[in-house]
Amino acid sequence: MKRISGADIAASNQAPKRQSRQDPxxxxxxxxxxxxxxxxxxxxxxxxxxxxxxxxxxxxxxxxxxPPQSQTEERPLLDRVSEQPRTLRWNPRQDAYPQARNRNEPLQTADRLESIVMGHRVPTAVPATLRAELSHRRDVEHSVSQHTTPSSQFGMAQGLKIASSENPATVHLPSFLPPLAEVMGLFRYYCDYLDFQYHLIIPHIVEQQIQKIYDSVAQNEQIDLAQTALLFSIVASSLYYQLLGEASGHAEQVSQEATFLAGSALIQGNYIAYPSIEGLQATMIIGHQLSNMNLPPSVSSLFVHRSFVSQATSMRLHLVDSPHFINERTSTQADTTNVELKRRLWWDLATYDWLISFLSGPQEWTYSIQPEHMVVQEPLNIEDEDIDHIQTSLPLSTPTKMSYSLCRSKLAVVCRHIVDETSFYHLHGQEVPYDKILALDRKLHNICAEIPNFFRFDQASRREYSTLYRDRPTLAWQRSLVQQGYHSRLCRLHRHYFVRGAKDPRYSYSHVVSLQSARKVLEIKRMMDEDEPVFNPHSSVIWAVMHHVFMAAVILLIDVCFNWDDILAERRKEEVLDACRMLSRAQQSSPIAREGITAMMGILRKHWKHERWPSSRGLQPEHPVSSSTATAAALRQDLLTPDSMGATTDAPPCAPDESSLDASAALLPSPLPLEDMWAQMLDSSAHIELDTPDWTDLLTELTNATLPSE
Structure with a gap:
């Protein structure tokens, strides 16, 4: 073989390279x-x-x-709406991190293969599982591009679509941080319109934590993963409620992706083994605000109540005020704000635990947090800014950001007492003695009497605090939630004696109280929609509100069945249809409400369909056009289209026999608007044979269909 000398090598290096035959x-x-x-x-x-x-x-x-990100961050949002959303916000310091091998590399390779000339042969070479996932990703990205709106807030709306396809343990979180100005806008939205339901953060502290995250990114330093999870949880909840009015499907998708990033931050920070206050806040915000959403499966286990309790116990939050910890705080001069925040978080967990123990479902008649196993003082009734200066609680009559949480806790304590007093009877299939029901009823009324005046609906209180409501609208909204919570529990307490009370004078009190409370729940919902300040976000998108409205409507519907020949029967029917219109409007405004109402309607129609025509009447039912049916037909144009209702009807609610069921079903459009279905049930109420155990089971199943986030 001919050897190449050093001179030849040098000459070849200096020779000009041949130019390509065409420009690239x-x-x-x-x-x-x-x-x-x-x-x-x-x-x-x-x-x-x-x-x-x-x-x-x-x-x-x-x-x-x-241009550097620092130059584009301050550009107005509307100037950037027309730009093509970027799928990744790259940070130069990403190169400094050792990147794990992308587990989606086969997907990306297959996607590139499909773009070459021989793309028509690719499907046979790509595994079926990869083809299916690629198809799903394209559908999602197409859906996002169709729903991009100015309120999407940032290019992150497209970028987040890629996030959930990555490994949560290796996804590069700084790449998905939106501009600071937009995050602060979402943070302010959360503080103004969402935090009043569950006061889980101290705003000025979280604002400092957000600024710290962006300072760390700018200086190429490691970010605090727990604080980053809290940031993404606020982004997820704020985006969801902000976008509901414009594109509900898009709102759910973007919020799920932000939730995935919050879970990724917790996983990368090893939150399960080393829990933190900020991590607990992040999981509780998503668990409360987005509890009915379909969360990404790779992180969903982080956002369930039992996980919250486990992590809080690991941090010893249930022993915040034990003698040992008090002595330790005295010797080390612990941060009083941090101590008060721990009390608030623990009591929120206990409150939720005790409230859902008095709701049907797998957790019914039991709770996880035992009062004998915790040493935690109630949170102080003071403003966030005064925690470091005031060590004594203000009277409950003084409105603060904690007033609602404290009233909610008092209701939860009574719910816990109800479970303690009645669980033995329910678990052993026995009937609760009526004297116990009356004693527990007095406890609920006593707690209701202790509600501060600014949370009352009487005319004197509304006039006295009208200026306060204008200055602090969240107090007016909390007033509605407090009152609806108490009256819905009264309905539930008397549920087992409600039907019996319509026949037996000994239990007539339960019948009367249930009707009064149901009407109060519906009246409060009307005030949420009509009175100033108008509820924001709209009360129809809050499933806890609409769940109570549905249960109140069913109570009134059952009452119509018992009083079909009453002189006020038509007024009672119109009362039920008015509640039905509330449910119809809620279906239009929120996918959560739509799914919950559809599930509950399925249970209601199942029970109604199997009711028997009483042979003692000896007559085939006639179906004249009643005022309720006419009203429903007149208002159909104001309701949802059948496709958006999500309900299906294969037969009228009542019929003499199965053959007529099938014949009638063939003549009806499917699915029916919600109000038409309720109108048919009202028209057939005179022909229903009512059986007390069956109706009690109906109310239980309705509560079990979908648990509201309290």
Whole structure:
């Protein structure tokens, strides 16, 4: 073999390279990495990687670099709405992190293969599982592009779609941080319109934590993962409720992706083994605000109540005020704000635990947090800014940000007492003595009497605090939630004697109280919708509110069945239909409400369908056009379209026999609007044979259909 001398090598290195026969059409980065270039200036690949985009000699001197993020952050949101959303917000310090091998590399490779000339042969070479996932991703991305609106807030709306396809333990979280200005806007929205339901954060502290995250990113330092999880949890809840009015499907998708990022931050921070206050706040915010959503399965286990309790116990939150910890705080001069925050978080967990123990479901008649196993003082009734200065609680008559939480806790304590007094009877299939029901009724009324005046609906209180409601609208909204919570529990307490009370004078009190409380629940919902300040977000999107409305409507519906020949029967029917219209409007405004109402309607129709026509009447039922049916037909144009209702009807609610059921079903459109179904049930109420145990089971199943977030 001929040897090559050193001189020949030098000469070959100095010789000019042969020019290509045609100018390249892709930028240098895309040619180097063998990527498909869109030939923009700069191209999308360079935008994604925030690198210089250079097309070489044929465009000599022309290069486009992406401006630093610090220059684009302050640009007004509307100026950037028309720009193509970036799928990744790249941070230069990502190169400093050792990146794990992307588990979706086969997906990305298959996606590139489909873009080459021989793409029609690719499907046979790509595994079926990869083809299915690629198809799903394309459908999701297409859906997002169809629903992009100015209120989407940032290019993150597209970028988040990629996040959940990655491994939560390795996803690069700083890449998905939206601009600071937009995060602060979402944070302010959360504080103004969501925090009043569950006061889980101290706003000025969280604001400092958010600023710290962005300072760490700017200085190429490690971010605090627990605080980052809290940031993404606030983003998830704020985005969901902000976008509901414009594109509910898009709101749910974007919120789920932000939830995935919050869970990823917790996983990367090893939250289960090393829990933190910020991590607990993040999980509780998502668990409360988005508890009825279909959360990403890879992180959903982090956002369930039993996980909250477990992590709080690991941090010894149930012993905050034990002698040992009090002595330790005295010797070390512990942060009083942190101690008060721990009390608030623990009591929120206990309150939720005791409230749902008095709701049907797998947790019915039991609770996890035992009062004998905790040493935690009630949170102070003071403003957040005064925690460091005031060590004594203000009277409950003084309105603060904690007033609602304290009233809610008092209701939860009574619910716990109800479970303690009645669980033995229910678990052993025995009837609760009526004297116990009356004693527990007095406890509920006593607690209701202790509600401060600014949480009351009487005319004197509303006039006295009208200025306060204008200045602090959250107090007016909390007033509605407090009152609805108490009256719905009264309905539930007397549920087992409600039907019997319509026949037997000994239990007539239960019948009267149930009707009064049901009407009060519906009246409060009307006030939420009509009175100033108007509820924000709309009360129809809050499932706890609509769950109580549905149960109240069913109580009134059952009462119509017992009083079908009453002189006020038509007024009672119109009362039920008015509640039905509330449910119809809620279906239009929230996917959560739509799913919950559809599930409960399925149970209601199942029970109604199997009711028997009483043979003692000896007559086939006639179906004249009643006022309720006419009203429903007149208002149909104001209701949802059948496709959005989600309900299906294969037969009228009542019929003499199965053959007529099938014949009638063939003549009816399917599915029926919600109000038409309720109108049919009202029209057939005179022909229903009522059986007390069956109706009690109906109310139990309705509560069990979907648990509201209290």
């Amino acid at each position: 059409v892709s930028c240098e980065l895309c040619r180097k990495k063998k990527l498909k270039c869109d030939r923009g200036l700069p191209c999308n690949s360079c935008c994604t990687r925030r690198t210089e985009c250079n097309y070489g000699s044929y465009r000599s001197g022309v290069s486009n670099s992406v």
